[in-house]
Amino acid sequence: MQTLSTDVLVIGGGATGTGCALDLAMRGIRCILVEKGDLTHGTTGRYHGLLHSGGRYVTKDPQSATECAHENAILRRIMPHCIEQTSGFFVITPWDDESYGDVFVANCHRTGVPVQEISVAEMLRREPALNPRISRVFEVHDGSADSFLATHSVALAAREYGAEIRTYHNVVDLVRVGDRVVGAIVEDLRSGERIRIDCTYVLNAAGAWAGKIAALAGVTVTVVPGKGTMVAMNHRMVNTVVNRCKLPSDGDIIVPIHTVAVIGTTDVHVPDPDVFGIEPEEIQFMLDEGEKLIPGFRQYRALRAWAGVRPLYKDKDVASDRDIPRTFKLLDHEERDGVSGILSIVGGKWTTYRLMAEQTVNELARRLGNTQPCRTASEVLPVPRFEHRAHAMVTVSTDPAAQTPHYWLGKPLALVESEHAAGDLICECELVTRDRIVAAIDAGAHNLDDIRRDVRMGMGPCQGGWCIYRTANLLYERRCADGLSHTHANEAILHFLQERWKGLTPVLWGDQLRQARLDELIYAGVLGIHRLRALAEPGGGLVTQHPAIATEYVQA
Amino acid sequence: MYDTIVIGAGLSGMLAAIGRAERGEKVLVLAKGHGATHWSTGCIDLLADVDDPLAGIAQLAIQHPHHPYALAGPAMIEQGIARVRAIGEAAGYPFAGSFNRNLLLPTALGALRPTAFAPATMIAGDARQLRDGRPTLIAGFAELRDFFPPLIAANLRAQGIAAEAAQLTLPPTQRQHDFSPVTLARLCEQPAFRANLGEQLAAYVRKGGYARIGLPAILGLKHATEVVRDLQNRAGALIFEIPTLPVSVAGMRLYQILEDELLRLGGRIQLGGFVQRAERISDTLVAVFSEAAAREQRHTARRWVLATGGILGGGVRATPDGHLHETALDLPLQTPDGRAGWFAPRFLNAHGHPVFQTGVRVDQRLRPLDAAGQLVYENVQIVGGALAGYDPIREGNLEGAAIATGWAAGQA
Numbered sequence: 004m005q006t007l008s009t010d011v012l013v014i015g016g017g018a019t020g021t022g023c024a025l026d027l028a029m030r031g032i033r034c035i036l037v038e039k040g041d042l043t044h045g046t047t048g049r050y051h052g053l054l055h056s057g058g059r060y061v062t063k064d065p066q067s068a069t070e071c072a073h074e075n076a077i078l079r080r081i082m083p084h085c086i087e088q089t090s091g092f093f094v095i096t097p098w099d100d101e102s103y104g105d106v107f108v109a110n111c112h113r114t115g116v117p118v119q120e121i122s123v124a125e126m127l128r129r130e131p132a133l134n135p136r137i138s139r140v141f142e143v144h145d146g147s148a149d150s151f152l153a154t155h156s157v158a159l160a161a162r163e164y165g166a167e168i169r170t171y172h173n174v175v176d177l178v179r180v181g182d183r184v185v186g187a188i189v190e191d192l193r194s195g196e197r198i199r200i201d202c203t204y205v206l207n208a209a210g211a212w213a214g215k216i217a218a219l220a221g222v223t224v225t226v227v228p229g230k231g232t233m234v235a236m237n238h239r240m241v242n243t244v245v246n247r248c249k250l251p252s253d254g255d256i257i258v259p260i261h262t263v264a265v266i267g268t269t270d271v272h273v274p275d276p277d278v279f280g281i282e283p284e285e286i287q288f289m290l291d292e293g294e295k296l297i298p299g300f301r302q303y304r305a306l307r308a309w310a311g312v313r314p315l316y317k318d319k320d321v322a323s324d325r326d327i328p329r330t331f332k333l334l335d336h337e338e339r340d341g342v343s344g345i346l347s348i349v350g351g352k353w354t355t356y357r358l359m360a361e362q363t364v365n366e367l368a369r370r371l372g373n374t375q376p377c378r379t380a381s382e383v384l385p386v387p388r389f390e391h392r393a394h395a396m397v398t399v400s401t402d403p404a405a406q407t408p409h410y411w412l413g414k415p416l417a418l419v420e421s422e423h424a425a426g427d428l429i430c431e432c433e434l435v436t437r438d439r440i441v442a443a444i445d446a447g448a449h450n451l452d453d454i455r456r457d458v459r460m461g462m463g464p465c466q467g468g469w470c471i472y473r474t475a476n477l478l479y480e481r482r483c484a485d486g487l488s489h490t491h492a493n494e495a496i497l498h499f500l501q502e503r504w505k506g507l508t509p510v511l512w513g514d515q516l517r518q519a520r521l522d523e524l525i526y527a528g529v530l531g532i533h534r535l536r537a538l539a540e541p542g543g544g545l546v547t548q549h550p551a552i553a554t555e556y557v558q559a
Numbered sequence: 560m561y562d563t564i565v566i567g568a569g570l571s572g573m574l575a576a577i578g579r580a581e582r583g584e585k586v587l588v589l590a591k592g593h594g595a596t597h598w599s600t601g602c603i604d605l606l607a608d609v610d611d612p613l614a615g616i617a618q619l620a621i622q623h624p625h626h627p628y629a630l631a632g633p634a635m636i637e638q639g640i641a642r643v644r645a646i647g648e649a650a651g652y653p654f655a656g657s658f659n660r661n662l663l664l665p666t667a668l669g670a671l672r673p674t675a676f677a678p679a680t681m682i683a684g685d686a687r688q689l690r691d692g693r694p695t696l697i698a699g700f701a702e703l704r705d706f707f708p709p710l711i712a713a714n715l716r717a718q719g720i721a722a723e724a725a726q727l728t729l730p731p732t733q734r735q736h737d738f739s740p741v742t743l744a745r746l747c748e749q750p751a752f753r754a755n756l757g758e759q760l761a762a763y764v765r766k767g768g769y770a771r772i773g774l775p776a777i778l779g780l781k782h783a784t785e786v787v788r789d790l791q792n793r794a795g796a797l798i799f800e801i802p803t804l805p806v807s808v809a810g811m812r813l814y815q816i817l818e819d820e821l822l823r824l825g826g827r828i829q830l831g832g833f834v835q836r837a838e839r840i841s842d843t844l845v846a847v848f849s850e851a852a853a854r855e856q857r858h859t860a861r862r863w864v865l866a867t868g869g870i871l872g873g874g875v876r877a878t879p880d881g882h883l884h885e886t887a888l889d890l891p892l893q894t895p896d897g898r899a900g901w902f903a904p905r906f907l908n909a910h911g912h913p914v915f916q917t918g919v920r921v922d923q924r925l926r927p928l929d930a931a932g933q934l935v936y937e938n939v940q941i942v943g944g945a946l947a948g949y950d951p952i953r954e955g956n957l958e959g960a961a962i963a964t965g966w967a968a969g970q971a
Contacts, residue, residue: 283881283898290879301879426737429704437704469705469804472668476707489669489713496668497907504906511902511914512877520871520915520952521598521805526907528952529600529802531670533907538717 004188005198009035009167011367012187012202014174014216016040017047018150018353020208021157021168022360022379028164029382030368030375035200036158036166037189039173040552041453043154045276046210047353048456049311051233051267052260053244054078054086054146055354058093058118059251061110067330068114070355075144077357078153082384083408085153089259091145091244092126093118094137096295099249104139107248111143118143132240132297145244147260149410150353151456156384163385171449172198173551177205177219177345184220184344192546193449204367207347210314211276217347222340224347228276229313231268232285234510237304237464239264239412240297247296253285254292261412262433262463263306266293276312277553281509305510306464307503316349331359333366389442389457429477430470432463440474444481449546451475451499464515466503468522471496472530482544491543493535498547500526561587564860566834566847566887567874569594570958571943571965572866573817574639577646578969579864580824588826589849589858591833593814595872595944599957600802601776601809602664603640603654605675607955612675613637613658616959627946628956630925631963639966640676640959643817647678650816651784655682663687665697665773665801667706669714669722673955678809680778680787683771684799689720693770696763696796698725702738705803706775722773725763730755743777744808747786757793764796776800776809783812832856834867834887844936847887861938864968865890865919865927868944871952875917875945883917888939891929893920893947911953918947925968940968 011027013020016038027034038044057071079086095104111118119142126133126140158168171192178186178199186201207224209216217224239259247255258265266289273279286308293300316332331351337343348363361377368375415434419425427437435458443457451474454460460474461467479492500522511519526532541547562584565576572588580586609615616636620629628636637658647654656662656676663671663686671686689695697708697715708724715722730752734742746752760772778800779786791798802809818828832849839845844863848855867874867887877883881898885891894917895901901914918941920928925940943961944951951957 287880305879423736426702427704472804473704473707476710479710479713480707483709483713489710489717492710493668493714500906508902512879512881516877516914517870517873520869523906523911523915524595524598524871524952524957525804527911528957529598529666529804529807530668531666531672532668533909534670534672535668535714538714 005196006201007035007198008201009033010202010371011204011206012037012200013206013208014187015045015208015210015212016042016154016168016170017045017208017210018043018154018157018356019210019348019351019359020206021154021161022356023206023208023348023363024166024168025157025161025164026360026364026377026379027367028161028166029378030364030373032368032371032373034166035202036161036168037172037174037187037200038170039192041170041449041456042158043151043456044552045212046311046314047150047154049309050150050231050353051256051258051265052147052150053256053258053354054148055352056091056143056145057114057116058091058111058143058145059246061107061114061116063250064330065110065114067352067355068116070330070358072114072116072144074355074358075146077380078148078354079146079409081380081382082153082156084386084390084410085149085156087147087260087410087412089145089147089243091143091246092130093141093143093246093248094126094133094296095139095248096134097136097138098295099247101138103249104141107141116143130241130243130245133245134296134298139248141248145246147244147258148353149261152387152390155387155457159385159387160382171546174216174219177216179220179342182342184342192549192551193544203344203371205345206363206367207345211312213314213347213349217336220336220342220345222336222342222345224334224349225317226349227315227317228273229315230271230273230279230310231313232281232289232308232310233265233267234286234289234308235263235265235306237263237306240300240303245296254289257293257296261459270313273312279310279312281308281310283509286509304464304514306515307466307506308509309506314349314351331355333363387446387457389439389446429473430460430463432465433459435460435470437477440477441481444478448478449544451478451495452502461499461503465518466507466522467499468518468525471499472525485544487543487545490538490540491545493532493539494541494547495545496532497536497539500532561585561858561860563862563864564589564847564858565864565866566590567594567866567868567872567943568592568828568830569866569868569872569943569961570596570813570817571961572864573814573821574643574962574965575864575866575940575942575968576826577642577817577821577824578966580821580826586821586826587858587860588821588828589832589834590828590830591873592830595868596814597807597810598805599807599810600674601678601807601813602674602681602802603643603656603676603958603962604673604955605658605959607661607673610661611659612661623948625920625948627949627960627964630921630923631967635967635970636959636963639962642966643962644676646816646820650819651782652812652816653679653784655679665689665711665715667711667775667801667803669711671718675959678783678812680783680800681776681809682799683797684773684801686718686720689715689722689771692721694767695720695722695771695773696725696767696769697722697773698727698760698763699775700729700738700743701726702729703740703743703775703777705740706801711773711801723767727756727759739806740775740777740803740808741780741806741811744780747777747779748782753786753789754793757790760790760794760796764794769796771797771799773799773801776802776807780808780812781815837888839936842934842937844888844939863936863939864942865939865945866942866965869918870915872944877914885919885945890919890927890935892917911950915952916948916950918945920947924971925964940971942968
């Protein structure tokens with residue numbers, strides 16, 4: 004068995020783990036990060052994309068609110084290419100308690116969350132689709148964030164600083180010598196080979212899976228996987244994040260992100276983060292709630308639904324999962340459980356990932372005798388190559404918004420137009436050019452789903468009808484010299500079609516149902532992919548079927 | 560007042576309209592837009608996954624007496640297809656194949672797809688010929704995003720066909736970028752473009768001794784047969800087209816020959832008319848109203864054919880709360896029980912998804928019935944994808960069932 008050695012082994016390639024890897028590497032601490040799927044494969048890649056102002060937590064979780072407000076300003080500085088400055092509204096609808104408005108403002112002031120009340124007329128001028136029966140509006144610094152791109156940017160920086168990041172590496176065991184954890188056995192899911200990684204510390208940053216990792220060391224960490232279901236709608240009916248001004252509950256937020264608006268979320272306790280379903284009632288409930296914010300919401304085309312599992316850490320008995328604090332906690336298992344060599348970072352949310360990493364690495368650095376200060380709040384993150392062209396400044400426009408380093412909705416189209424690349428669009432819905440797909444393949448995509456997360460291929464209205472075929476072919480042409488065969492390419496298509504189907508069935512009606520049928524005509528009719536099933540097998544450096552990364556959706 | 564108004568301009572609607580027009584009737588095809596023909600392969604699928612389609616259909620009709628094929632009957636199937644073939648022949652776009660043996664034609668992924676009849680431009684791609692051991696070249700253009708030779712060739716090789724892949728250089732054109740299948744099809748009708756293409760193919764044949772060359776189905780829009788014949792002569796090898804992703808040039812050609820025939824017979828076509836409601840007297844449909852140019856338009860006819868398709872064609876629509884409705888006349892639908900039964904967990908499961916069998920239940924004369932089996936309209940016939948109880952994509956009878964029922968409605 005191959006053996007590697009490092010100072011810190013980080014388990015989990017979500018925002019938190021990747022953020023920790025960067026912080027460690029920046030301070031000169033050797034680290035290896037292992038993630039069983041792709042970066043953001045767990046919860047980071049399955050959230051609505053809200054850059055929190057802190058407003059949602061001012062009443063129930065003031066510490067989180069303050070942390071969010073602080074980190075919000077930092078993230079805008081260090082990853083402008085991942086953030087759209089949408090701003091955010093908290094609105095009081097006829098279904099909400101009028102009196103909460105004043106409480107909300109007072110709590111914003113108390114927690115340091117910037118807030119300003121604006122008139123309903125002003126709100127309607129900026130967002131004409133919102134319900135005119137809304138009575139009060141408070142504006143906060145919400146934004147939307149591309150959590151896929153952000154995590155890739157953090158990982159890129161971490162690698163530049165010397166961190167080693169291994170995706171599709173599943174931890175199968177932790178190695179314990181007496182009361183000390185000294186390393187881990189991980190399986191490379193592409194080859195099936197096992198590797199031993201010796202380390203001074205294991206950092207368990209596995210989010211909703213942290214309990215499963217801790218159990219390998221023989222310690223108990225109670226993470227309550229809180230399933231949140233979201234629906235992406237095919238229109239940005241608002242360009243501002245819209246929250247109901249009330250205590251956080253189901254279906255109370257709409258986040259405009261890239262080409263879609265996401266409504267979320269539900270919060271349902273699930274026993275296992277790998278086994279959950281999307282219930283039709285959840286979808287219907289959110290559409291009903293969407294109607295309250297935007298009359299006619301149901302008439303928009305729903306693109307897909309998905310669920311993520313919040314990594315809520317349950318410290319003591321709390322009434323409901325939504326009452327568990329959204330702040331994070333660093334668990335020292337030596338002090339807590341008598342097992343040394345392992346720390347767990349649990350809870351938290353995307354917006355505070357950097358702060359979580361900072362505090363975690365402060366503690367690790369202290370123990371390792373490293374006195375370097377944290378610099379993650381000041382260094383601007385690099386842009387991955389598959390995004391590079393889209394990030395270039397567009398000079399064709401005189402609009403000042405076009406010149407901002409931040410993401411803006413019209414930017415991909417402006418770039419495609421300025422490059423006359425319309426004929427080279429592989430994914431027409433999301434304006435993804437051949438160059439960007441090829442760059443994502445060259446960056447080491449392990450299946451079509453990785454490419455989707457990298458460049459948004461297949462996330463638009465047609466849900467991959469045209470671009471799955473095209474991308475699979477580009478993947479084959481690009482990598483057939485490296486051992487990727489036609490059987491692997493066939494398997495990649497079959498796998499991706501099935502992955503998309505899971506997210507589609509809950510929202511298939513109207514045009515999207517018709518689209519699904521057209522996609523069936525394309526793949527089963529025109530292309531006959533099912534006739535190639537005997538010529539499809541996993542491999543070629545792609546990871547398609549593996550129990551460690553399979554999310555079992557139980558049919559509702 | 561028309562004798563017959565056909566609602567829907569897909570294959571089934573066009574066949575019904577041609578049938579009525581041939582009898583001297585005044586016929587209108589009223590449609591929201593072009594039908595699913597433009598999305599499909601341009602071949603005529605009768606029944607997939609059987610050796611003998613006609614025998615398979617006879618078997619199917621016994622097992623499923625309400626299947627559209629059973630309702631149309633074998634005579635209508637054969638006559639309808641014979642009529643399409645005659646139209647193709649007269650238009651210089653013949654179809655080849657057989658009722659009793661499926662062809663196996665390569666797809667743009669290199670799968671082998673069964674179909675009964677294919678345009679002559681595709682016929683040299685039949686797998687039985689390709690397996691003769693002589694080399695086949697699969698060639699395309701890098702500029703075309705809907706056709707990738709290397710994977711096609713690799714999948715064909717894995718199925719015993721000596722296929723190789725090549726990327727051609729796009730002949731010089733006025734156009735700088737964005738080459739869709741339709742754009743390329745028009746370019747192929749220009750002699751200079753074709754001559755350049757032919758020279759490149761000839762060079763490959765000289766070098767590799769290819770007996771056959773598979774190209775994307777972009778070889779001409781109106782004169783495909785001539786384009787293919789010319790390229791064959793220049794290349795010195797047989798040429799066959801492989802259908803691409805929608806929009807399908809071969810599908811457009813099939814529609815076009817039917818449209819030309821209907822117009823020749825004096826029929827009319829009005830696209831952009833989305834039929835939204837009906838006016839009835841007792842069990843007679845007297846008028847429909849279409850949404851057109853900021854007003855409703857009233858259309859009247861003695862008899863009607865509903866050819867709006869199923870969920871794919873847009874004739875059946877679902878609401879978010881799980882209700883399915885027929886869009887034009889609000890006819891009763893035969894649907895799966897409850898939304899929970901709409902889909903199978905696997906997208907490509909062998910039997911498809913029950914929701915896509917939603918459609919209108921009909922009597923032996925294709926007239927609509929309600930849930931109790933009572934006739935809804937005595938002067939309306941339902942054809943093609945709007946019919947209940949079959950899955951044209953999964954059964955592999957998309958064109959066959961449409962032609963058979965459309966032709967039957969045109970004759971009754």
